[in-house]
Amino acid sequence: MLIRIVRLTFAPEHVTAFLQIFQESEAQIRQMPGCRHLELWQDADDPRVYCTHSHWESAADLDAYRRSALFGQVWPATKALFSAPPLAFSVHPANLPATADA
Template sequence: MLALELWNQTDLPHVYFTYSHWESPEALEAYRKSALFRETWAATKILFAAPPEAWSVRKATAAEG
């Protein structure tokens, strides 16, 4: 992982987002299959009030609109 940030929605202070930057899609997939992820996820998901969402995104350029 290159970076991990925790963000909080300004008008809904109970809503949080994480933003992570990975070396490659393969590195992210390896993390998702790791014991660390399984253990962390098991402890974290019970704290959620709603089902979590996850997206893979890319930075858009100005030419893309």
């Protein structure tokens, strides 16, 4: 599983437009092959900062979404609303070795 987090900063006057884009596209994103989870977070201290948090079966599934027509519509519309560059990263759950209790 691949977890993708994208931090998005908007001009205050563009937050409503972003939320509309997200609401109109979230169900379609969730239906993309390999998408297992999608949610939107809002920064606790800065109401114009949001993060998308998604889970993908594989990096290939995320890449396929990023090459899709849906992404080709959603991302440019969202990107036009930014007031700062986005910060995106992918992570895997850590597989820590089991420890023996003393």
